[in-house]
Amino acid sequence: MTLFLTEKYLHLFGFFFWMFGSFIIGYIFAWLHYKNNKESKTEDTIYNAIHIETETEAPTTIRAKKTIERGGIEVKYPKELKFDIIGMGDEKNKDDLTQINGIGDFIEKKLNSIGVYNYEQLSKISKDEIEAITELIEFFPGRILRDNWKDQAKELLKDIKQ
DSSP states (O other), X not given: OHHHHSHHHHHHHHHHHHHHHHHHHHHHHHHHHHHHHHHHHHHXXXXXXXXXXXXXXXXXXOOOOOBSTXXXXXXXXXXXXXXXXXXXXXXXXXXXXXXXXXXXXXXXXHHHHTTOOSHHHHHTOOHHHHHHHHHHTTOOTTHHHHHTHHHHHHHHHHHHHO
């Protein structure tokens, strides 16, 4: 007993009890944390099991998207314009499409390359054709609607007919 009472060993004895107390407190908190995590995982597992049971009752089909071989990039098939709806155009009956706000020389050349040459064709486009044109000429999505090419083409057609 005189061993621990000396000044030399008294601080080691105190240090040991402080460390032991810290260990016990850490152990208790770790045990509580583990217990709470285990309970929440059990609840999640029960919820998922119930959820999966209800999902399996209704038949579902999951289809993979076609991708480039091992690249993971989705294959997108290019859209096509429905010329039976908008009409055929040619270079002989070509209109100056740059009169429409939002169409410059570059965009006019791209439109001509996909077969759009005149105002009449643009006046007949629907939302599906707008999406196809946007994709084919690699234009900004929504820009054709915002610039209102269809109504501008109709107005230009009226001006030509008068």
